[in-house]
Amino acid sequence: MTDNSNTPRHVADMARQARAAAAGLAVLKPETKNRALEAMADKFTASIDAIKAANEKDLAAGREKGLNAAMLDRLALNDKRIAAMAQALRQVAALDDPAGEIYDMKTRPNGLRVGRMRAPIGVIGIIYESRPNVTADAGALCVKSGNAVILRGGSEAIHSNTILARLMDEAGASAGLPPDSVQLIPTTDRSAVLEMLKLNALIDLIIPRGGKSLIEMVVRESTIPVIKHYDGNCYIFVDESADPDMAETIIMNAKCQRPGVCNAMESLLVHESIASEFAPRIIKRLIESGVEVRGDEAARRIVPEINAATEEDFRTEYLDLILSLGVVPSLDAAIGWINNFSSHHTDSIITRDHDNAMRFLTAVDSSCVFVNASTRFSDGGEFGMGCEIGISTDKLHARGPMGLRELTTSKFIVFGDGQIRT
């Protein structure tokens, strides 16, 4: 059982318990894991008062610390939010189980059947700063994919996170999960994180979810493989053959529909052969919607009223109603620009030219590359993955939205009937 007191425990002990849990999780039937997730959801619903009482301690401490209203709102758990967390657990239970899936089977000339089986990674550490619901989401996705998880939430949510993790582990164990499948580091002490990041013999993967400085600290300190989730400085390139109406619709959606998220567009490139027509039109629409447009020299020759963009602008994830605009002489110039300045998260081309679409897809070195669609679709749910634990900007193991499959590894499996090597 997770220790729910605030007594400091050695993270190495937690990791050893997690490793024992992982061995048990790896051989559970899907229905056992699903039943456990349902039991966790029931437990949340039955424990609303206790959860709110723990959350109230965090809110009181936050008010004392002078957190602003938005931060306090992110921290707050009410009946509706607790119900939503329970609902999210049930949704994860309803997804297909990735563990045990056999694929890529081929028969070799000697009769060996060689293929792969997906398997849980083992023990995953998740380090996060944000809302308490990450405790439930991340815990559920790890358990569903057969992994034991060690959670480390933000200090401002310690009481809320602690009760949520404890309820999950208790309800899970009562429904057949190994104890310690879900653990939360029960202290806000920074040294516990540093200890965790050196446990490469016990923990298989670290996923940091949070700001750039958190992720950089984790990469610097960790001897465990890390999957990073960096910024989304997303580009749209309007090719010379673009349908201008489609381009306008997509740009307005990508910039304005929800500007504060990582898959919102931050920078726009327009092919010079259509810039004198298209740039004034889209700038007008953007300004009408409250967007500040900052242009490069070529853009400002066409629309001199806009502010000047610096090189830094083209590297910036504003998360706000600001847009940098550049004019480029060719598709390849756009590709080069994006590969140099975007954050390799999600970039989209608007074009009617098939060769240009395929060249953009091939040459742009980003996690998600789109043709004729809003960058806002970069999301595990929108991609049909049913969920996501984040959007990896790394190239190894998982790139782009990470779903349950990305929380597994594979092993080669071989079915023989006595083959030997000669």
Add this chain to the structure above:
Amino acid sequence: MTDNSNTPRHVADMARQARAAAAGLAVLKPETKNRALEAMADKFTASIDAIKAANEKDLAAGREKGLNAAMLDRLALNDKRIAAMAQALRQVAALDDPAGEIYDMKTRPNGLRVGRMRAPIGVIGIIYESRPNVTADAGALCVKSGNAVILRGGSEAIHSNTILARLMDEAGASAGLPPDSVQLIPTTDRSAVLEMLKLNALIDLIIPRGGKSLIEMVVRESTIPVIKHYDGNCYIFVDESADPDMAETIIMNAKCQRPGVCNAMESLLVHESIASEFAPRIIKRLIESGVEVRGDEAARRIVPEINAATEEDFRTEYLDLILSLGVVPSLDAAIGWINNFSSHHTDSIITRDHDNAMRFLTAVDSSCVFVNASTRFSDGGEFGMGCEIGISTDKLHARGPMGLRELTTSKFIVFGDGQIRT
């Protein structure tokens, strides 16, 4: 062009050149890459005398340093070995190109077609100790998969490696590869490796090929993701339902056919219900073939003549005609033993029981898990991958034999016709 003098160059400059090369490689047609590999092979054949002259410098230095005959033999390049390297390049050219492959395409309810495209990883650093042919093999696999490569070979092969890399890069460039697609660090200075391992902004992946201490140094120092290739302490478990003739044939092959390689069997577990019959029989065959058998207590109760195995024996990759033997009371005991003591490389069960076969496949936490086949099949070629750059004992990105596909990443691609998110 690769600098083929021994003048120290900043590895960071090499890495910047490699990154530029990688952008060019990512958009090359398969036939260009294949033509380049053929040109490299031709160049090797045309440069036999120059290669042998460079190799002679390494051999002379090796003799002076007192390398033993086996080490000098590993280092030596003769006409036959140079021809074999050229042939290996042609074989890589003949493989399917993994880059650009589109897969997992699905159509979403809004009409978006969402899927994935394989893409080169970018810049790969390979650090190796062994024979000069690794220069050719690793360079070819990286180029074929669209990656630029920075090679760092062992100091004892510096002259051989330098000329091979230079010939590859020159021949490749003459056939349409970007210059600096294949570079070799032209110094034996250790500080160059340490510099390389910190260039996480320029190099995407490090693959160390060599002994444990080399790999551990790389993991400790690197801020770049590393795919490790550790030992092969491979197990075979003979289940109570095993066909004893099949078990004997497989065990003799796995232990004796080539004992010095990572997929040779090092440890044998036998189910106690058949141990009193099977253990004496297999021990006799093994001893007849010159194998020293070291048994646990239960094994020595059955065959007291064999030496005692320590716990360390069951963790050891002998790479020699030595075998540790244990007797276990159940399938689950065998699984637990293997998960604790094997090196998670390749483990095999001999059984006639379907449930036991499937449980072993699911529960054993190793890169390769076999049913009724010799561990010696753990190999990219035997698995039908056409080649391998090594056998990963890591769980992330690549696990088990790494072929061309494992030298790529993926990106999500989306084909839309104007979709926006609502």
